[in-house]
Amino acid sequence: MVRCFARHLSAYDPSCQVPPADxxxxxxxxxxxxxxxxxxxxxxxxxxxxxxxxxHAASCQAVISLLAASGMRIGEAxxxxxxxxxxxxxxxxxxxxxxxxSRHVPLHPSTVAMLRRYAARRDRLRPAxxxxxxxxxxxxxxxxxxxxxxxxTRLLIQAQITTPPGQRRxxxxxxxxxxxxxxxxxxxxxGVDVQARLPVLSAMLGHVAPxxxxxxxxxxxxxxxxxxxxxxxxxxxxx
Numbered sequence: 001m002v003r004c005f006a007r008h009l010s011a012y013d014p015s016c017q018v019p020p021a022d023x024x025x026x027x028x029x030x031x032x033x034x035x036x037x038x039x040x041x042x043x044x045x046x047x048x049x050x051x052x053x054x055x056h057a058a059s060c061q062a063v064i065s066l067l068a069a070s071g072m073r074i075g076e077a078x079x080x081x082x083x084x085x086x087x088x089x090x091x092x093x094x095x096x097x098x099x100x101x102s103r104h105v106p107l108h109p110s111t112v113a114m115l116r117r118y119a120a121r122r123d124r125l126r127p128a129x130x131x132x133x134x135x136x137x138x139x140x141x142x143x144x145x146x147x148x149x150x151x152x153t154r155l156l157i158q159a160q161i162t163t164p165p166g167q168r169r170x171x172x173x174x175x176x177x178x179x180x181x182x183x184x185x186x187x188x189x190x191g192v193d194v195q196a197r198l199p200v201l202s203a204m205l206g207h208v209a210p211x212x213x214x215x216x217x218x219x220x221x222x223x224x225x226x227x228x229x230x231x232x233x234x235x236x237x238x239x
Contacts, residue, residue, distance in 0.1 A: 033177035034170035035218055036161075041068045041175070043159035050158070051151070055125045055138045060151055062118035063135055063143070064175070069111040071179030071205050073098065074172060078143050080134040087112050087119070097206050105204060148172065180205065180216035188229075 002019060009016040036044075045064055051057035063077055070077075076094045084093045090112045092105040107115075122129075122136060129140035137143055152172040163169045183201050187194045202210045 031168050033216075033218055034164070034167070034174040035181055036068075036170070036175060036178045040159065040161055041178070043161070044152075044155050047155040047158040048151075053138045055122065055136070056151070058118055058121050058125070059135050059137065059143050060148065060155070062115065063148060064152075064155075064172070065114050066111065067172070067175040068179060069108060069114075070105050071176050071183070072105060073176065073206070074145050074148065076206070078133070078135055078145060078148065081132045082134050083132070085115065085119075085134050087116055094206065099208065101206060101208070103203065103206055176205075177216050177218060180213065181218055184217065185222055 003021070006016055006018040010018055041064075045061050048060035048064055049057050051060060063074075066072065066077055067074065070092070072092075072094070076097050080092060080094075084095060086093070090107045090109065092107060093102065094105060095102050097103065119134075126136060126138070126140045129136050131140065131142045133142040135143040137147065149172055153169075156170055161170055180201065184194060187197055198210045198213060202213045205213060205216070207213050
């Protein structure tokens with residue numbers, strides 16, 4: 001922007017120096033993540049339920065639902081073992097997640113109920129799997145990220161979720177971004193101290209500090225409206 005303005009000035013004042021294009025290195029910018037609406041998440045879960053193979057359908061439904069309800073990384077979710085999933089306590093244990101850190105992830109009762117239904121269906125369809133992982137394939141092997149992402153591409157089409165103009169195709173990882181934005185939105189609506197809650201959200205996402213959580217925040221219209229309302233309540237009507 002400075003270079004463009006300097007070129008504009010140099011047309012009127014030849015002594016105006018235009019900074020060279022290679023003066024400062026260009027840093028890569030973050031691609032805008034896709035923020036799913038609640039209806040779109042429901043559409044994805046419903047589409048997963050229509051997959052031809054029953055166990056694959058159940059596994060994809062459960063993983064997508066868990067990602068939307070917890071904000072977990074895909075790799076963390078599919079690596080969960082049966083021992084890591086304590087449905088009686090309503091807590092998941094992520095063992096050696098990103099950067100080797102482990103953590104506990106609390107679950108909402110509705111998420112616990114969903115996982116119980118999945119576990120019952122999984123054990124009925126594949127009573128003797130070849131792995132101790134919680135989420136498995138039809139062959140009784142661990143569900144892989146590659147298979148999940150491949151299936152997710154088909155689910156996007158079935159759920160009629162299209163790529164916004166000028167943006168990259170929606171990804172399953174964007175569900176993690178969606179969870180982060182939705183958490184802040186709900187806190188603003190409930191009138192809680194968002195700054196005080198950010199360390200809690202950061203810990204749940206497995207970040208070492210809230211600064212890493214800011215990467216997942218995207219300015220959506222409803223979030224900006226709630227933030228503006230909070231600012232107006234704080235400042236009042238300014239002259």
